[in-house]
Amino acid sequence: MKEIELQSQPDLLHDGEVPSDVRTEELVLNMGPQHPSTHGVLRVILQTDGELVLKATPYIGYLHRSAEKIAEKVTYRQFTPYTDRLDYLAAMNNNLGFALAVEKLGGIEVPPRADYLRVIFAELNRIASHLMATGSYGLDMGAFTPLIYCFREREWIMDLFEAACGARLTYSYITIGGVREDLPEGWIQKCREFLDYFEPKIAEYNNLLSYNHIFINRTGNVGICPAELAVAYGLTGPCLRGSGLAWDLRKATPYCRYNEFEFDISVGRGQNGTLGDCWDRYFVRILEMVQSVRIVRQALDKLTDGPVQAKVPRIVKLPAGEVYYEVENPRGQLGFHLVSDGGTSPYRLKIRGPSFCNLSVLPVLAPNCLLADISALLGSIDIVMGEVDR
């Protein structure tokens, strides 16, 4: 890659044109931990030459809450609320990942209704999370209005979640063995209303932001991440699919009866620049919202009657052993490496946050970007620091 070559040969950047008696200096810029476009408490040290970024080094850990250490001290059920706080914009998906990991190790069967409910809530949360990503990406680019539009729609999903589980951000709704409660009366009707309302709104975002000329010029051809690079750095989710690789765990290793649903893997096509640029990563999220709406519609149709909880004791005891389970989160693959010694709490729980791995590609993509491109890049990778630092 050209960027890496350039970085390793810094003297290429300043050829002999600068007279020897002129002393030039690079400006070291401390971006974050309090910066509007680092999406939380990320700190990036930028080495810049004017507006040109030569090197970017991320420093993380400002939001480290030792979730993995806590997991060793609490029971399995007690850990579910902690998973909410990993990627707090996609708490349902986190709950789902943890529940599936525990169920896999414990061999717990989940009733079909619970499975469909899990899919519905996971996909609705994916829409909410992508709305947030889309809106805040607009904000990173200096367009304020898309954010408010996205929040307007996200508010509806929050209301639906609140009706189902009483919480608006940290749900703990998907628990070990199923979901916590059945749907309230009339919820399905409300959900269908929302989907009918929401689908045309996507066109509105596209008109306002995605196909805006300035936006395309800001994001197209910026931060190009080829598929090989993306795979090598462990990028998953929209970042990987934005590079053109059709890789989705919901298709590759289906869980929660995802194999019963009809949907397409959204990939970037590079139609507004080069394959794998920021615009592609951004647009994959828009396309995924459409697919999520499709999945939710099908799941609502398939929803059968029956229990929503398998018979799981209040204090779960898992057999000794270990498991690694991954689910497709809005930001990529969320993995739980769960080791049990036969007790009531995990012996070791390693959490693979997708944002953590996605962020690791930043030092590779950042060199030779302009300063403004760094926020374009960070926004298109769409990190949540709660998950990076855990």
Added chain:
Amino acid sequence: MTPSEIIEVLREHDAEAVVSAVADGPYPHVVLKAEEIVTAAGFLKSEPRLRFDLLRCISAIDWPAKNSIELAYDLISTSLAHAFAIKVVLDRANPQVESVGGIWPAAQWHEREAFDLMGVTFLYHPDLRRILMPEDWTGHPLRKDYQDVVEYKGLKFNP
């Protein structure tokens, strides 16, 4: 490929390196010799039947009872859609292993995390620093015998 087939391929490649193998259950994996990890990793990535190109996670597990630290590398192949895991067992007193960052660059941050929280040293790692904890932190918090810090730079914590 099924896990047992993958294990077969690995044994075919280098039977010496495979210490033990688990083909069924929720977590099929092989335990490799720690010295062989880099060659094995290169084989896993380049072998056309395996093609494990996506390193998902590196988990370090502390076993004071066995006096060892296990490293689990969870892999998946984006082209063949099969998953597998390899493990190495390290000495708890002096955990050292070669870095696989040259094969999967994704490993670099995971290895930094294992270094930070579990105290595993990765040889030939380009940038082995603490990642989540402050640079001047003492101890490795995820070890089972870790003592909570009571004071850090004038900040006193609840015991």
Added chain:
Amino acid sequence: MMYIPQRPPVEYKGLSLKIVRLATRWGPTGISLALRFAWGIFFAAVVALVLFVWLVGRFINPLLPWFIRDFVVVVGLLGFVCIVAIIGIWGERKVSGRIQSRLGPMRTGHWHGWAQSLADGLKFVQKEDLIPRDADQPLFRLAPYVALVPAFCAYLALPFGVGWVFRDADVSLLFVLAMLAIEVLGVIMAGWASNSKWSLYGAMREGCQLVSYEIPMGLSLLAAVVATGSVNLITLGEAQSGGWFAWLIFQNPFLFLAFFTYYVASLASCKRSPFDLPEGESELVAGFHTEYSGFRFVMFFFAEYVAMFAVSALATIIFLGGWHSPIGGPSSPLWFVLKSTFLVWVQMWIRWTLPRIRIDQVMHACVKYLLPFTLLLFLGSSLWQLYDNPAHPAFKGFANLLRGVLGVLGLVLLGLYFFGAGYGYYNRNRLVGQMARRHLPGA
């Protein structure tokens, strides 16, 4: 228990103790009283100002020595400028709210939160005046004034109508441009004196952006100057009496385009979106005013809105017929204010719609597109003047036809705007969606 380092308490003595006591005793009451009667106070002030200016202009004017007269008019202008900024800031918030299907400020002052910027001003005055320890103190203090005062000075030569001008200078157009150009210095000074890298970046961007865009801005205006042969704003305005089709923008195709190039360049010179790079809040935290707080920050804010109105007023005078009515009625400063306000509104509309351009694109847009284009416009306008005279009767007919076409085009554009706005207003339930509407606060 967490250890929290304690600040040594501030000790007040003597007069400062008395002031602090008085402020803590009467401050909240005073503020709440002021807010309660702010409606009355504000409108009384506006009415008094208008009456004052009218009285001075009509009766007292000839009786007073000139410097007292000038003083009075300057005070009136200052009042006008403050009202422009206050209403502008409130309007911006309302406009952004409406564009984003919110309501904007609704509480302060009861009627659509009209007193919001007054309340904000009160808040800012009370805020702590922070100056970074390593800042260049004198320059840091001076910068807000350098930004605000020239923007105000531009109004000294800005005519609101025939006779409605502080100084009818021969070179008033150039004077206004010069004053708007000085404003940059304040911003650069602020950015440098703050001793913050983000501020420095903001100042750098401001410097190269404004110096570059001054040229296309001036060139587009020169195209109009060529058409009238004067750089006196009153002459320029008076050249356009006689309704819609007499406006300079419809005089020839080059001027029609020059209006738009001027408008784009003026957006850049006011640091308005999509050229708001010096502030660029998602890239540079807050750009050149990152380190400013309290009243110093307000001065930058004021300067922005004052300059916004000034460039819009310039566009109105030069291209849009100034104080002349579009339908041929009596001309009045009200028309001037109305048209300028419309242009300010368009600036806001653009800001809440478009993303921000990157710095290299800003420079490219200026140097590679706007600059040659405005040069061509200038040349074209000059050539047009060469042929558009009685010596070329054939061209005259063609020119008149083109004028008519351009005028109709302008009418169509305006009609489309009003049609779109009306359509949006009457279908707002359907467009936003009944469900989203129920979510609007206050619904």
Added chain:
Amino acid sequence: MLETAVFFLFATVAVTAGLAILLSTHIVRMAYWLIAMLISVAGLYFLMGAYFLGVIQVLVYVGGVAVLLVFGVMLTSRQQAPKLRPGPGEALWLTIVAAVLLAGLIPSILRVRPEQSALVAENSVADIGHSLLGEFLGPFELASVLLLVALLGAAYLARPKIPVLGAQQKKGTTAL
């Protein structure tokens, strides 16, 4: 009376600012003193009725040249801001050059008779335009050629010094 007062105000500011440029060692401050001087000289022009000259002084020197000057100066390192102090040899040379310039200026100042200042015409902009494109067309064109040369030189100096920019950047910058 008032005019005299204003004249002395502007003159004092101009002279003070000029001295401050000489005596200050802080390069950014010097630039701002220069701006203060330019503005007060513009004020003097206004006072004399040379509105066009005053406005152009502000527009070009303050709004353009000085901004670029400050822009360049402010990018120098803050900690090691160059302390500008001429050495004794330099001072001598500079004094001689300044003295020669002054000697050239004084006679021409003395030659100006008060009634000549009344020559400032009623419609100064049009007059200046006519004389620039009529009587002084030659020097005017010569000056523009000089400016063109300066422009080309600046473009040569400022041509890209980065031979291999990442391909992405090259594509990105052609946009818009």
